[in-house]
Amino acid sequence: MTDAAAARRTYSYLGPAGTFTETALGQVPEAWGQQWRPVRNVGEALADVVAGRSDAAMIAIENSVDGGVSTAQDALATMPGLRIVGEYLVPVEFVLVGRPGTKLEDVSLVSAHPVAYAQCLQWLTSTLPAHAHVPASSNVASAVGLIDGTSDADAAIAPPGILEHHELELLASDIGDNPNAVTRFVLVSRTVAAPPPTGADKTSLIAELPDDHPGALLEMLEQFATRGINLSLLASRPIGDALGRYRFVIDADGHIENERMADALLGLRRFSPKVVFLGSYPRADRALVHYPERYSDDVFVEARDWLRGLLSGEPQE
Known part of the structure; x- marks a missing residue:
């Protein structure tokens, strides 16, 4: 094996070719020209990373219309040894x-994944009022079924990327009912140190409440609020061991190397019986994180120096 072949990296993604996940992976410059491994589900993609079959996996984590992708959130909460290293829209x-x-x-007969069908229903009702719907297992499978003869449908709803891989007739484009719909993807690797802060960063983690009592969630959120940290995502997922037990998926603005974020994570660790740090990484939109001056790094450093002085008996000014 040549050195070039030995150094080739492998990336797992939800396949087959033509999916939105493949489009997201195409936004990763370091993945260009490398080995792309299509898989059937999120669990398989992350298992590839844990087992070393892939260097990283691209998975969908959130949709602006349908909310969080529960299968991805649950997998990240329960599979150890993973770290988010980037996000893509x-x-x-x-x-x-x-x-x-x-x-x-x-x-007259349209094949579509149920979620895609729901997001195009207004267009279909207006343009093809007499159509019928045939559910498909995925956005790509709906179109592939037309080619391999497994579908009796006349047409299929699919991602635009399908046209790059299959000989199909484009009947209509931009048929989604929400022109602002976007899916957020994350690139997941094995546990590594976070990349250096850029000023436009996001920290993802999962935390559990210590017990069920009035104000428990508020106490958890105060770990961030009292340090001037904005949360861009807060989603609950059942832990699964009993009714009423939830873990919380959190995206916080900032980087673990920021003093305010590090201090918040220390507070959260003292409060929560389980905290899963998923990673600090650059925001996909590269929007700078703004915060009040009283929460700047210098303020936290000065406070720590002040406390050290008290403990050491230094004279106070």
Whole structure:
């Protein structure tokens, strides 16, 4: 094996070719020209990373229309040894495709994944009012079924990237009902040190409440609020061991190397019986994180120096 082949990296993603996840992976410069490994589900992608079959995996974590991707959140909460190293945003766009030669007026039976179908329902009702829907297992499977003969549908709803991989007739584009829909993806590797802070960073973690009592969630959130840290995501997921027991998926603005974030994580660790640090990484939108001056790093450093002086008996000014 040549040195170049030995150094080739492998990236797992939800396949087959043409998915939104593949589009997200295409935004990672270090993945260009490397080995891309299509898998069937999020668990398989992350298991590839844990087992060393892949160097990293691209997974969907949140959608602006449907909210958090529960399977991804639960997998990150329960699979040790993983770290988020980057995030990427992909606009959720859909096209209607058919077999070569198909015309839009010929379409009466449409194949689509149920989520995609729901996000295009207004367009379908207006453009094809007499259509019927055939559920598909995925956005790509809906289109592939037209080609391999496993689907009786006249057309399929699919991501635009499908046209780069299969000979299909484009019947309509931009058929999604929400032009601002976007899916957030994260690139997950084995546990590594966080990249240096950029000033436009995000920290992801999962925490559990110590017990069920009035104000427990407020106490957890105060770990961030009292240090001037904004939360861009707070989602609850059942732990699964009993009714009423939840873990919380948190995205906080800032980096673990920021004094205010480090102090918040220390407070959270003292409060919560279980904290899973998922990573600090650059925000996909590269928006700088703003915070009040009283929460700057210098303020936290000065306070620590002041306390050290008290403990050492230094004269106070």
